[in-house]
Amino acid sequence: MSANVVIGDILLAIGAFFYFLGGLGILRMPDVYNRLQAGTKATTLGTFSTVLGVGIAKPEFLLKTLIIIAFVALTNPVGSSVLARASYLSGIKPCDCTKVDEYKGGGEE
Amino acid sequence: MIVLFFTLIGIGVILAFIRVIIGPTSPDRVAALDTMNVMLTGLIVVLAYVFNRSIYLDIALVYALLSFLETIVISRYLEGRK
Amino acid sequence: MRRLYAILVAAGLIYMLFVFLGTLPLYGKVDLSNRVSAHFLAKDVNSVDVKKWVEGDKQVPSREKIYGRKGFEDESANVVTSIVVNYRSFDTLGEVTVLFASAVGIGLVLGGMKRMGYGRKPNFILRVSTGILLPLIIMFGIYIFVHGHLTPGGGFPGGTVIAAAVLLLYLSNEEFVANMKTSKSLEGSMGSLYVIFGLAGLATGGAFLFNFLPNGVVGSLFSAGVVPLVYMTIGLKVGSELSGVVAEIHEEREG
C-alpha cells in the first residue's frame, strides 16, 4: 500500500458516497427542477472524485482520466440545463412551494 | 474497500432506477436516467481500475458521450413545437 | 471523361475479381491448418517466448520456424480484431454494402432540399458548448478507428462517434447543413479503396485482404500490417454514410 493508492482509495470512497447521495436526492426531491439540482451536483462531484481517485491510484491512467473529467465537466451541466428548459417549455408545473417565477413564457417577450 | 464502493454506487443506481420507474412525467424519467448514466460511467472507470485494463477507459468515454447525446435528443423532442 | 474513367476502373476491378476468383478453393475445401498459425490457436498473440530456444541450442530461429508458416492474422493486439479483419473481412464488405443500401434508401424516401427546423430556437448553452465539445468528439472518433488494432474499437464504432458529432451539430444549430457532396465522394472513394486493398491481398497472397505489408512491433501505431488501413477506410466510410443518413432525416421537400 503506497501513498498514492491510499489517496486514490479515499477519493474513490468520497465519490461513491456522493453517487449514493445523488441517487437519494433524485428519489426524494419534489419536482423535476429540484431533482435535477440534486442529481447534477452530486454526480458531477462524484465523477470528479472517483475518476481522479482512479487516476491517482494508477498513474498510467492519469491522462485519459483527465479527458474523462473534462468531458463530464462540460457535458453534465449542459445536459441538465437543456433538460430543465425542455421540461419548462413542455409545460411541467413546478411544485407548489415555488415562490417566484420570472421565466414565464420561455424568456421570450 | 472495493466492495464498499460497489455497494454505495449500486444503492445509488437502484434509487435512481426507482425514480425511472415511478417518475410521474417523462422529464422526471429522463433526469433520473441521466443521473444513472453518469453513475454508470464512474462505475466503468472503477471497473477499469479493478481489472487493471486501460482500454475500459475508452468505453467509459463512449458511454459518457452517448448518454449526453441521449439527454440532448430527448430534450429537443420534449420541447415540442410552438 | 469522368464517366469513361469510372467505367474503365470498374471494368478492371471486375476483371481482377473474375481472374482471382478462379484461384480460390471451393467452399469447405480450404486447408485451414495451413493458414492458422500455431500461436494463434494457442491464444498467444502477444508474447513470443524465444528464450528457451536461445538457451537450448544457442541460435534464434525466425518467427516462421517457431510457429510454422507466417500467420494469416496480422499481429494485432487483441484476438477479436484478427478474427474480424483477417478471417471475416469479406463479411465486412457485405455489411458495408448493406449500410450503403440503407443509406441510399433513406435518401430516396426522405431526402429533400430544405433544412427542416425544430419548433424552438436551440438553447444558448447547448449551442456554445457544442462548439467547444466538437474537437473532442471528432478526435475521439478518429482515435477509435486509427487505433482499431490496439484497442477494442474499429471502423464501425469510430464512424458512429463521428456521426454523433454531426447529429449534435444538427440539434444545436438551426442553420447547419452538412456538405453532402463531400460526404458522398468520401464515401465512394473509401468504399472503392477498401475493395482495392482486398484485391491487392488477393493478388499477392491468394486471399481477399491478405496481408501484404510488414507486421511491425505489436503495440506501436504502425503495426499489424493492413489492419489500420482497412479500419481507416471502413471508419471514414461508415462515418460519412451515417452522417448522410442524419442529414437526410433533417431535410424536407419544398411544398
Added chain:
Amino acid sequence: MSVFITSLVIWLLLTNFSYSELLAGVIVSIFVALIFRKYHAIRFDWKFLVRFAYYTVVYLPVFIVEMVKANLDVAARVLNPKLPLNPGFVQVKTQLKGDAAKLFLANSITLTPGTLSMDAKGEKLFIHWIDVKTIEDKEKYISKRFERILKGVFE
C-alpha cells in the same frame, strides 16, 4: 490554427507519447482543422493562453470549494427529513460579453450551491434557485464571485 492546437493536445492526451503517434496526430489535426473550422467556438491567441494559465490557478480552488459546499448543501437538504425548500425561477443580469465566457458562467452557476441555470438570452441568465432569499440584488448571491474571475480570463 487554434482548432489545430486543441485537436493536437487532445490527441496527445488520448495516446501514449511516441513519434509515430505525434506524426499521425499532426496529420489528423490538420484535416480536422480544415474541415470543421467553421463550427468551432474556440478562438485564442498566445496572450489568452497566458491569462488562462494564470486564472486557472485562481479559478480552480474557488470552483472546487464552491462545488464541495454545494454538495454539502444538497446533502443537508436531502438527509433532512423535512426537506427545507423554497424554490423559484429568477433572472440575473451579467456583464460578460463573449459566448464562451457566458457558457462557463452558466456551467459554474449550475455546479454551485442551490442554483441551476436554464437558459441565456442577451445579457440575461435564467436560473432555478432552490432557496430564494431576495428578489432584489440576486447577483450578490449567485454570480458575482465567478464573474470577476471570468472577466479577467476572457476580456
